[in-house]
Amino acid sequence: MADVAAQHGAAGVYEPSLFGTYSKKIGMWLFLLSDSLTFGALLFAYTYGRVSTPDWPTPFHSESIRNATLMTAFLLTSSLTMVLGVRAAVDGKAKAQRMWLLATMACGIGFIILHGREWSNLIAAGLTLPLFPTPPGQASAEFATVSKNVPQFAATFFGLTGMHMLHVTIGVVYLGVVALRRWFIPVLLGFWLVAWLATPEYSPFHYAAHFLLLAAVVISIILWLKPKLYDASDVEVAGLYWHFVDLVWMFIFPLVYLMSTRIV
């Protein structure tokens, strides 16, 4: 409707947006509201299990907590760099905008690497899901019985943190496209190769790495169908997504890690 109005030079006769902002931003907010219910349900499932299971495991010793705290610091810092990137975009400083977006991506990649390390340590220690490949020596590892006796812990832990890790990965890819456009595709293919070749065959990340290949294909199609220069509104909308990912972690970190801390 607004397109038609603008073409006829009659845009001024229409009322301003009820929500005082542009359509893309409202669309992203609506998506984030629906996504928050997905995470709400996963967090609720974890909390329900935590409260209703007397022998809930506490596998997170001090090294895990240090790792998760560092991950939190990475995400919080990435939100700061993101908001500075939005500000640079609004001020029309293209170079600064790209730099802040790349800094945000670097923090996101740091988070993913630390999270991958955390998962790998837990899997090696015997905490696993039936669909994961079995690493050598896992049968006699520390948490081998936990996966059998309290299966809801592994299911809710990997389900919740895996969903979040997927969101962070999508966020890094999204920011990469906004910052570098088609130049990001070879970078993404490089990430895919590194993730695939650097992980052992028994690691779930060895197979999950193919998500990056899929993302490269999808991005190529999108940029081929609709090549464009991303403006400040695109950066702001991407920022909303990124802050949401940060916000969700503010609940996962205390609920999952701090509530299951091993105190010795």
Next chain:
Amino acid sequence: MDAVQVAIEERVFEQHRHHSKGQFFWVWGALLVMTGMEVYLAYQNLEPIRMLGILMGLSIIKAALIIAYFMHMKFEITPMRWMTMASLVFCLAMMMVFLPDAFRILHLGVNLVAK
């Protein structure tokens, strides 16, 4: 893009330009401090329900700071604030209706052992 959207975008960007960058650093610092407090509390061996309450309280404050300042919600107009936040809080609160059932299962287990 149509002229209406461009005009709205420019108005939103003008709002952004009025906010000092310093406040983002303050919010970031506050978030880091609260994260440190949460980690400290994790090692205080508190009773789980009390711990859950304190940690969730801090998490809600952190989430509110992120939404208000980083996601710019504090500077949106009232209908936008109400549309997003009220629906979100309502839906998440509805999930909590089921939480007492978790306590029922816990106590059911205790009663069975006692018998």
